[in-house]
Amino acid sequence: MKIEISKDWCLRMAQREGDAEIGAGRLAVDPVFDGERIPTDVADEESPNVAFGRFVNLMRRQRGMSLEQLADDADVDMADLVEAESDPYHRPELRTAYQLANYFEVPQAGLMQVAGLAALKDARLFDEGVRFAARSESTAELTPEEGAALEAFVAVLSEQK
Amino acid sequence: MTVEVTEVHLLDVASGEPVAAELWHVITEEQLADWEGEWVPELFRAMQRLRRAGVERAHWPQSRHWDWRRKVAALQGMLANPGFSILCDGVTQGMMIVDTVKHRGRVDGQQGQHLVYVEFVENAPWNRAELFDPPRYRGVGSILIRAAVALSADLEFHGRIGLHSLPQANGFYANTCGMTDLGADPDHEGLRYFEMTPEDAQAFIAKGRSK
Numbered sequence: 313m314k315i316e317i318s319k320d321w322c323l324r325m326a327q328r329e330g331d332a333e334i335g336a337g338r339l340a341v342d343p344v345f346d347g348e349r350i351p352t353d354v355a356d357e358e359s360p361n362v363a364f365g366r367f368v369n370l371m372r373r374q375r376g377m378s379l380e381q382l383a384d385d386a387d388v389d390m391a392d393l394v395e396a397e398s399d400p401y402h403r404p405e406l407r408t409a410y411q412l413a414n415y416f417e418v419p420q421a422g423l424m425q426v427a428g429l430a431a432l433k434d435a436r437l438f439d440e441g442v443r444f445a446a447r448s449e450s451t452a453e454l455t456p457e458e459g460a461a462l463e464a465f466v467a468v469l470s471e472q473k
Numbered sequence: 474m475t476v477e478v479t480e481v482h483l484l485d486v487a488s489g490e491p492v493a494a495e496l497w498h499v500i501t502e503e504q505l506a507d508w509e510g511e512w513v514p515e516l517f518r519a520m521q522r523l524r525r526a527g528v529e530r531a532h533w534p535q536s537r538h539w540d541w542r543r544k545v546a547a548l549q550g551m552l553a554n555p556g557f558s559i560l561c562d563g564v565t566q567g568m569m570i571v572d573t574v575k576h577r578g579r580v581d582g583q584q585g586q587h588l589v590y591v592e593f594v595e596n597a598p599w600n601r602a603e604l605f606d607p608p609r610y611r612g613v614g615s616i617l618i619r620a621a622v623a624l625s626a627d628l629e630f631h632g633r634i635g636l637h638s639l640p641q642a643n644g645f646y647a648n649t650c651g652m653t654d655l656g657a658d659p660d661h662e663g664l665r666y667f668e669m670t671p672e673d674a675q676a677f678i679a680k681g682r683s684k
Contacts, residue, residue: 315623317479320681325616326611333603337637338661385524
């Protein structure tokens with residue numbers, strides 16, 4: 313298909329367009345963050361999942377942030393965040409896990425697995441998640457041990473592609 | 474892969490001068506790499522600025538969660554869903570995916586007629602005045618819509634196109650593009666549906682020719 317668009321046309325329309333927003337497309341159609349269902353063979357809603365909530369809790373406290381601050385800063389739903397930290401049976405929204413992965417700068421694929429939102433590709437991640445949950449305690453202050461546990465777990469997460 | 478390219482120009486906002494750009498008739502891995510490496514980090518930083526400035530979330534860009542890699546994987550593999558992108562300064566400045574099969578005209582007198590439906594269109598974060606002051610380039614939206622019109626004409630749909638506008642872009646489609654506003658569509662998240670008739674398409678192209 314041949315399209316010819318003159319320089320004059322481009323510039324006149326650029327002037328007319330000005331600073332207008334141009335976004336179009338259905339909001340909910342985004343297949344990743346706004347509607348994709350977890351495959352039933354992946355979702356295991358019966359088993360508790362401590363690692364994800366503990367991970368979020370420690371990463372948040374390491375930054376000295378409240379739940380509200382993290383929800384605002386990472387642009388996630390606060391209710392989902394609160395449940396993720398406090399309820400080991402809660403499965404966070406895909407979008408929440410994605411945003412938190414971006415915010416904490418850890419690979420999305422790894423955090424999705426830890427959150428129980430994607431099939432575990434690496435059994436070691438499950439073992440490390442359990443070990444991490446066991447080694448870290450949810451106390452007010454982040455102890456050096458918790459910090460070390462967190463760093464070790466981030467290192468394992470970062471190996472996931 | 475041979476990429477079909479059309480020479481276009483954008484307006485450099487800082488200098489007020491035109492700059493040469495390319496309209497690619499496809500979205501390639503290069504654009505997706507730009508989205509991941511350039512767009513997403515800029516968008517994330519822009520969100521932080523909006524939050525710190527106390528801008529209500531309702532006024533943040535509605536497309537901030539879009540994942541172009543998934544969109545392209547889901548749609549562009551289909552012959553019915555070609556993509557377009559604009560490159561300038563070696564970086565992707567805008568992207569669009571359309572559908573040429575599933576949608577039909579809704580405007581009186583056009584009902585049931587084939588049209589090119591714009592599935593998604595988005596500007597690079599640095600070209601968006603709501604995120605960057607001043608934005609870098611203007612004209613991305615007009616060129617992408619012009620490409621959709623050209624594709625429609627090429628498919629003998631006579632320039633008919635349709636789309637569901639994000640709320641912040643309603644003015645662009647109603648005023649700059651001169652599309653017919655058919656109002657909020659309850660089947661599409663309440664987004665307003667806009668359609669360009671063959672006459673609207675001619676008027677849109679003529680707009681850029683008249684001073």
